[in-house]
Amino acid sequence: MSVFDLARPNIRELVPYQSARRIGGQAQVFVNANEAGGLVNAAFDGAINRYPGAQPTELVADYARYCGLNPSQLLATRGADEGIEVLIRTFCEPELDAILIQPPTYGMYAITAETCAVAVKTTVSLQEADLSDAKLVFVCRPNNPTGEMMAPDDLKALLERAAGSALVVVDEAYIEFAEAQSVANWINDYPNLVVLRTFSKAFGMAGLRLGMVLANEEVISLLAKVLAPYPIPTPVAAIARQAMTEEGLGLMRDRVREVNALRATLVNNLEAKGYRVIPSSANFILVDDEALFDKLLAGGVLARRLSGKTRISIGSTQEMAKVQEAIHG
Secondary structure (H helix, E strand, C coil): CCHHHCCCCCHHHHCCCHHHHHCCCCCCECCCCCCCCCCCCCCCCCCCCCCCCCCCCHHHHHHHHHCCCCHHHHHCCHHHHHHHHHHHHCCCCCCEEEECCCCCCCCCHHHHHHHHHCEEEECCCCCCCCCEEEEEEEEEEECCCCCCCHHHHHHHHHHHCCCCCEEEEEEECCCCHCCCCCCCCHHHCCCCCCEEEECCCCCCHHCCCCEEECCCCCHHHHHHHHHHCCCCCCHHHHHHHCCCCHHHHHHHHHHHHHHHHHHHHHCCCCHCCCCCCCCCCCCCCCCCCCHHHHHHHCCCCCCCEECEEEECCCHHHHHHHHHHHHHHH
């Protein structure tokens, strides 16, 4: 028996997540990973000879103020991806329970479930889906890769239908770009609501790998039992706190306004060239044309090819100028 054969069968058959970095490519401009430019000139000069605490208390308090919740309603994780994993490990019984998603959506929901031997159910409409077999319902809002937003009334109806049988996990990785449409303030009204956040997008700190889970205290206490010890390195917490200062938040909001303006300009130019662009509330757009990917790459711009479409992240003003040149070239 080979080493490969020693692995669990579901892992041997698993198709890994195709991250932008894994796919790679030769280009001068990279608009394929939905990253933001660095905003805070971060620095750390503290000691690293001690293990960090179970949670970065000061950072959690800062972020709680930012989103209008109590610190007891937050859990810091190594990226929102760890939040997804801990939710599935906490609430889903392997070989018995299922998660529910509406493709196309973020790939790590399904991959994490499959890794944990949890079934993945799909639907063409979460509003009309049968929730009877689902323990967790994932709603990416704004959705990656389309940038679309589920309407608040539809989300409330979903939460009410799932009450008592499933948690509704709203992934708000891109919410800062969506002009104050967060549902974090619903947590006190809906005990089955969980919200995922990240420092990777609007805050421009993807290299920190830092996320937050927002939920009622009962859910947070359960997740904390499963979360590995010392999850957030001391330098990561210290650097992230710099983004929570008045200056850091101001820089983030300025960048969001810039991204949204650049997005609108790009959409207008693409539509003027005859391309169909799906309306987006995130820092990227999805164009219903796969050939655009090759056109951009020929112009030195690496975008993301996705199921017959092309996703373009909104970068800096200079990067977007290169994108425009490639489109018109």
